[in-house]
Amino acid sequence: xxxxxxxxxxxxxxxxxxxxxxxxxxxxxxxxxxxxxxxxxxxxxxxxxxxxxxxxxxxxxxxxxxxxxxxxxxxxxxxxxxxxxxxxxxxxxxxxxxxxxxxxxxxxxxxxxxxxxxxxxxxxxxxxxxxxxxxxxxxxxxxxxxxxxxxxxxxxxxxxxxxxx
Amino acid sequence: xxxxxxxxxxxxxxxxxxxxxxxxxxxxxxxxxxxxxxxxxxxxxxxxxxxxxxxxxxxxxxxxxxxxxxxxxxxxxxxxxxxxxxxxxxxxxxxxxxxxxxxxxxxxxxxxxxxxxxxxxxxxxxxxxxxx
Numbered sequence: 628x629x630x631x632x633x634x635x636x637x638x639x640x641x642x643x644x645x646x647x648x649x650x651x652x653x654x655x656x657x658x659x660x661x662x663x664x665x666x667x668x669x670x671x672x673x674x675x676x677x678x679x680x681x682x683x684x685x686x687x688x689x690x691x692x693x694x695x696x697x698x699x700x701x702x703x704x705x706x707x708x709x710x711x712x713x714x715x716x717x718x719x720x721x722x723x724x725x726x727x728x729x730x731x732x733x734x735x736x737x738x739x740x741x742x743x744x745x746x747x748x749x750x751x752x753x754x755x756x757x758x759x760x761x762x763x764x765x766x767x768x769x770x771x772x773x774x775x776x777x778x779x780x781x782x783x784x785x786x787x788x789x790x791x792x
Numbered sequence: 793x794x795x796x797x798x799x800x801x802x803x804x805x806x807x808x809x810x811x812x813x814x815x816x817x818x819x820x821x822x823x824x825x826x827x828x829x830x831x832x833x834x835x836x837x838x839x840x841x842x843x844x845x846x847x848x849x850x851x852x853x854x855x856x857x858x859x860x861x862x863x864x865x866x867x868x869x870x871x872x873x874x875x876x877x878x879x880x881x882x883x884x885x886x887x888x889x890x891x892x893x894x895x896x897x898x899x900x901x902x903x904x905x906x907x908x909x910x911x912x913x914x915x916x917x918x919x920x921x922x923x924x
Contacts, residue, residue, distance in 0.1 A: 661833065662862030665871070665899050670832025702813075705830045709900060 628656055631776070632676035636683060637717075639785035645684040646719050647780070649676045653712035668710040673744040674701060677734040680718045681748055683782065684732075686773060688725050693752035694769035699729070700749040707742040714738045720748075728752055800847075800915050804908060807842035811835055819908055826903030836906075843911070849918045856914055857906060858884035862899065873897035881905075887913035 638646035651668050658666035675698075682696040710716050716736045723731040729751050736744040756763025777783070795803075805819040812829050825831045831839065836857045844851050854860055858881065861867050867877030878894050881902075888905040 662859070664864050664868040665862040669834070671834050704813075706826070706832045 630675065631679075632672060633679045633683065633718075633780055636680075636780050636782045636785040638789065639684070639687060639782060640789050641684060641688040641786075642725050643722050644720070645680055646717065647680040647683065648718065649716045651710050651712050651714050651716065655712075658712065666712055668714075668716065668743075670704075670706045670744065673706070673710070673716060673736050674704060674746060676716060677718055677720065677736055677744065677746055678748060678750065681720045681722075681730070681732045681734060681750055683777070683780070684720060684722055685725055685730050685750060685752055686777070687782065687786070688722075689727075689752070691770050691773060691777075693728075693754050694766040694773070695755065696750055696752045698748065699751040702747040702749075704744070704746040706744050708738060710736075710738045710743050716743055795847075795919060797912065797916060800919070801908075801912050803846045804843070804911050804915060807839060807846050808908065808911075811838045811842055821907070821909045821912070823908050824904055825906040825908070825911075831906075839911075843915065847915055847919065849915070851918075854884070856911065860884075861902070868899055871899050873899065873902075885910070887917070 632649050633647045634650050636645065636647045638644065653666065657669065657672075661667065661669050678698045678701075685693075685696050716738050718734065718736045720732050720734040723733060729749065732748045732750070734744075734746050734748055735742065754763070754766045755769075756766050801821070805816060808814065808819050808825070808829060809816055812825075812831055812835060814829050818829060823829055825836075825839070840851050840856055843849070843856070861873070861877055861881055861884070867874055867880055873881065878890070878897050881888075882890055882894075885905065887910045888907075890905065893901060893905055
């Protein structure tokens, strides 16, 4: 399974704000077990979707400088309503601070106007080459992949829309 | 090992603080594991594991947090538990108070049944059962 949990970026206002969505499909494999008669988006997937949303803001703000943007810490994670198949998790992430190697965010996920998840996130960003010079070549490849995925989730359109307004 | 209910509550509190990252004073007897303390699916596994270690008991899968309720249309229809579902829930959770829930058994509200008190009651009965 490809854990691409952001389907589309709706709004993008670097450095401070991003809004993105994850649609839930009955076809997602992990739903078969979670739960058989009552499929719902697992809380950990909601959290990861928030992290990936925040990560896009980091990448745009830093021009994809670091190939790896990962979760370092999640605090005050609270879950509310379930997200069911056919539903959309609308994720609004506000940056508290984006540094060179660390960033912090307040993140909220809503579905049909009800809160599904909230969290305070700390992300860390680095290049593989920083840790392992022999593998520095991987960073360029990852960067290319991520720029392409940014196009797939309509990042450029979101940026353009914000530039127009 | 004859632990008092208070001693059991203390150890349960510790397990929940460690599993969920909440403050001790948030873990009151009526606190609901999900809605109040922020637990979600994967946390329930963690909680069971910690309780097993804290009390040196074995908690069979689904014994504390019944997970078979959501596995079949016999038990769930249209986001509500069927009569069979409520009966199954009652049988699996003798330590839960179903009086409010069964009036309107929405699946979304099942999490309201998993309270700290419920866990303490379960551990109490496991420990006294073991001693018997």
